[in-house]
Amino acid sequence: MTPEAVLQFIKERGDNVTFAELSRMDGASGHYVFELGENVVCWSGISKELCDALRDLREADRIHFASTSHLTYLIDGATLNLPLVKRVRAYRKPHWLPVVVKLGPDPKKKRAAPRAPEHERIKE
Numbered sequence: 001m002t003p004e005a006v007l008q009f010i011k012e013r014g015d016n017v018t019f020a021e022l023s024r025m026d027g028a029s030g031h032y033v034f035e036l037g038e039n040v041v042c043w044s045g046i047s048k049e050l051c052d053a054l055r056d057l058r059e060a061d062r063i064h065f066a067s068t069s070h071l072t073y074l075i076d077g078a079t080l081n082l083p084l085v086k087r088v089r090a091y092r093k094p095h096w097l098p099v100v101v102k103l104g105p106d107p108k109k110k111r112a113a114p115r116a117p118e119h120e121r122i123k124e
Contacts, residue, residue: 001027001049003056007103010063016100018068019043020078022050036065038090040097041082054101064106065099073098 009025010017022028023046030047034054042065057063073079082096 001025001047001053003053003060003062006050006053007057007062010101010103015103016066016068018073018076018098018100019046020073020076022046022054022101023078025050033094036097036099037088039094040085040088040091041080041094042097042099044080061105063101063103064109066102068098068100070096070098072100 006022006025009022013021019034019042023043028046028050030045030050032046032048032051033044034042034046034051036042054063058065070079070084080096082094085091085095085097088097
């Protein structure tokens with residue numbers, strides 16, 4: 001499972017793809033958990049290849065994750081049997097953060113300002 005195959009799957013599904021949908025891809029099933037923080041679980045039971053592809057795409061700003069209602073997953077026919085995340089923080093025990101995968105960089109992510117070339121920077 002390549003990052004390009006995952007990206008193509010997301011494009012075909014229409015940009016708001018749940019992990020329940022992703023887990024139905026060929027080669028997506030496995031024993032891995034995708035977390036966004038300590039015990040903040042997005043999904044479990046997926047392959048290492050899918051986890052790696054999602055991380056690569058996210059680091060390249062080709063996808064981002066947006067929180068969604070657990071009802072979105074009910075509609076897709078799959079949920080996790082974990083308590084829901086109430087706010088993003090580290091948890092002692094696993095909690096589920098329902099998210100959808102969206103195309104493009106995260107609009108909420110703070111980007112570092114581009115650095116000016118050395119000769120244009122003001123030195124203090």
